[in-house]
Amino acid sequence: MTYFKYSEPLFRPPAEAYSAIIQATLGCSWNQCAFCEMYTSKKFKVRKLEELKPEIETLSKIYVGAKKVFLADGNAFVLSANHLIPILEEINKHFGRIQRISSYALPKDILSKSDDELKKLREHGIKLLYIGIETGDDELLQLINKGETSESTVGGILKANNAGIETSIMIINGLGGKMYSEQHAINSAKIINRINPRFLSTLTLSMPFGESHFINRFKGEYIPLSVVELFEELRTFISITELNNVIYRSNHVSNNLILSGTLSKDKENLIKQIDKAIASTPRGLYPSSPLML
Numbered sequence: 001m002t003y004f005k006y007s008e009p010l011f012r013p014p015a016e017a018y019s020a021i022i023q024a025t026l027g028c029s030w031n032q033c034a035f036c037e038m039y040t041s042k043k044f045k046v047r048k049l050e051e052l053k054p055e056i057e058t059l060s061k062i063y064v065g066a067k068k069v070f071l072a073d074g075n076a077f078v079l080s081a082n083h084l085i086p087i088l089e090e091i092n093k094h095f096g097r098i099q100r101i102s103s104y105a106l107p108k109d110i111l112s113k114s115d116d117e118l119k120k121l122r123e124h125g126i127k128l129l130y131i132g133i134e135t136g137d138d139e140l141l142q143l144i145n146k147g148e149t150s151e152s153t154v155g156g157i158l159k160a161n162n163a164g165i166e167t168s169i170m171i172i173n174g175l176g177g178k179m180y181s182e183q184h185a186i187n188s189a190k191i192i193n194r195i196n197p198r199f200l201s202t203l204t205l206s207m208p209f210g211e212s213h214f215i216n217r218f219k220g221e222y223i224p225l226s227v228v229e230l231f232e233e234l235r236t237f238i239s240i241t242e243l244n245n246v247i248y249r250s251n252h253v254s255n256n257l258i259l260s261g262t263l264s265k266d267k268e269n270l271i272k273q274i275d276k277a278i279a280s281t282p283r284g285l286y287p288s289s290p291l292m293l
């Protein structure tokens with residue numbers, strides 16, 4: 001039996017549950033978002049091709065028949081095209097008929113690449129980037145220390161889309177608490193309307209190290225939202241979206257309400273489900289934090 005050990009902790013999007021995972025980088029190159037503890041235990045590291053070659057070969061024997069490969073960790077797309085392309089060639093050599101290679105990315109990781117480089121990466125198999133934009137509200141982007149603006153976010157995502165790379169976008173429900181809830185919902189819907197990504201998902205703010213730890217890192221005033229207020233924020237967000245054929249999911253472990261549909265076709269139905277959840281939830285109920293985002 002072939003044995004392989006990842007560098008933990010290891011995260012991947014729910015849609016990559018059956019994908020082969022290759023750790024092209026360790027940790028997150030930014031690692032400063034106020035709400036995120038995913039990689040705070042790891043020092044960011046770029047892994048050399050020579051180190052990855054035997055791993056890719058081994059993983060191709062473990063994930064026999066895998067159709068998808070996910071490049072971990074936090075934002076493997078930070079790697080330059082010159083560094084990524086030989087890794088992709090190695091994956092294609094050992095995995096054969098792979099349908100899609102994907103990774104997490106920050107908008108700045110896309111903007112740092114030329115149009116030609118993005119097209120080459122697409123030709124080598126990168127067909128999807130997962131981007132946690134978290135919010136479309138510039139004030140909140142600053143308060144959470146995302147290191148991006150709404151303009152850099154739109155610019156990066158549209159640049160990837162123009163090169164034929166699809167995007168899966170994540171927004172965090174409840175990110176700014178009560179103080180910023182309305183502007184977060186409205187401006188997040190507006191930015192999603194400008195991007196019209198292939199996939200959209202909403203997660204709920206969770207605090208694995210506790211509320212006071214988050215408050216120390218958040219640069220604004222944080223007042224938690226009750227479950228009903230989280231649903232109301234989500235309702236505002238969904239109701240403002242005007243989208244064309246965007247696959248929407250709220251199936252992350254952090255969510256209190258699981259939704260799925262295609263926006264805007266299923267918008268009214270999704271709003272009805274949220275209204276039903278609002279009507280049947282006690283107003284004084286607060287979410288309990290899951291273990292990890």
Ligand code: SF4
Nearest residue numbers: 028031032033036074
């Ligand atoms: S949210 Fe993404 S970019 Fe921000 S620290 Fe976490 S992994 Fe890095």
